[in-house]
Amino acid sequence: MASVAHLAPIHLGLDVHKDTISAGILRADQQVPDVERIAHDEASVRRLVGRLGDPRRLRACYEAGPTGFELARLLEGMGVSCQVIAPSLIPRAPGDKVKTDRRDCRRLARLYRAGELVAVRIPTLQEEAVRDLCRTRADMVADLTRARNRLGKFLLRHGRPWRGGSTQTHAYQAWLRSQRFDQPAMTQTFGHYLAVVEVRNAQLDAVEADLAGWYQRPPFDWQVARLAAYRGITRLGALTLAAEVADWRRFATANAFMGFCGLVPSEYSSGSSTHRGRLTKAGNAHLRAQLVESAWSYQHRPSVGVELARRQHGLDPAVTARAWAAQQRLAGRFRRLAARKHTKSIVAAAIARELAGFLWAEMTA
Secondary structure, X not given: XXXXXXXXXEEEEEEEOOOEEEEEEEOOOOXXXXXXXXXXXXXXXXXXXXXXXXXXXXXXXXXXXXXXXXXXXXXXXXXXXXXXXXXXHOOOOOOOOOOOHHHHHHHHHHHHHHOXXXXXXXXXXXXXXXXXXXXXXXXXXXXXXXXXXXXHHHHHHOOOOOOOOOOOOHHHHHHHHOOOOOOHHHHXXXXXXXXXXXXXXXHHHHHHHHHHOOOXXXXXXXXXXXXXXXXXXXXXXXXXXXXXXXXXXXXXXHHHHHHHOOOOEEEEEEOOEEEEEEEOOOOOHHHHHHHHHHHHHHHOOOOOOHHXXXXXXXXXXXXXXXXXXXXXHHHHHHHHHHHHOOOHXXXXXXXXXXXXXXXXHHHHO
């Protein structure tokens, strides 16, 4: 008959880097994990698992980070239970000022066995691929904004500011092409700046065309249709939300989802005093940016325009009714908060928090 020690699980805390993995190996009869350092490649990982016996006894974890989820998928494929841990939620002693790979992997192994770690959801390969494509668009938007700013500042330095309103109009484009400079070097500089803007625009159009192909493909099709029924959420925005969240039911409450988005206020309470501060911004930054962008549309009076009516066409009437109720609530709240607050961005963040609650309720109904 096998001993208890041979049946008990072995906990692995993995400190993962690009080239190496430090593994803290905590057996059932140990209090201090053993440490092994291996190369970060499939062959080395397989050898480590092979030396530890039955893979079904192993419980591995590592921090989410730049190395992604490939190691978790490899271990799961070998029969090893593996979780990816949220780094910001790992308990740390205030007095612990020494950080090494050996200490990190040992701490992970001990905390994992004690049940003190919070795991993140590992997306499927398709979910991760579409999420990366959505994040690529966000990068393209940031690059385009920087290129436009450089062009605008160049013109401003030389006394040619645009005063015709939005720069997203044909009038602005015609004005740009009408600019002439006496100095050849200045003409060349303007040409380079303008060319970069045009290239960035073309890149953004290309990635948005690629994303459009996923609006009606599972597992995103039904999510995009329902999310886009809400004001301020285009189909592109809906795909971004769906790709970032994937499984809405993993959040037990609306407040839990708001916290995941980083849209809840920070709090310090001690004794009879309670102090709430700024937003934690401790969650998913991509979700938060999309929700805040959508929240600005609620500064206007409730209405169903042509584009929103097109997105709602053919949906279950219950979905459109919930979207209309949300619009009435959020538009009214935006108006009341804007009358009291001097900074509208604070109002938009508050509306984004409530919008997150409405969307969670919609997707879990």
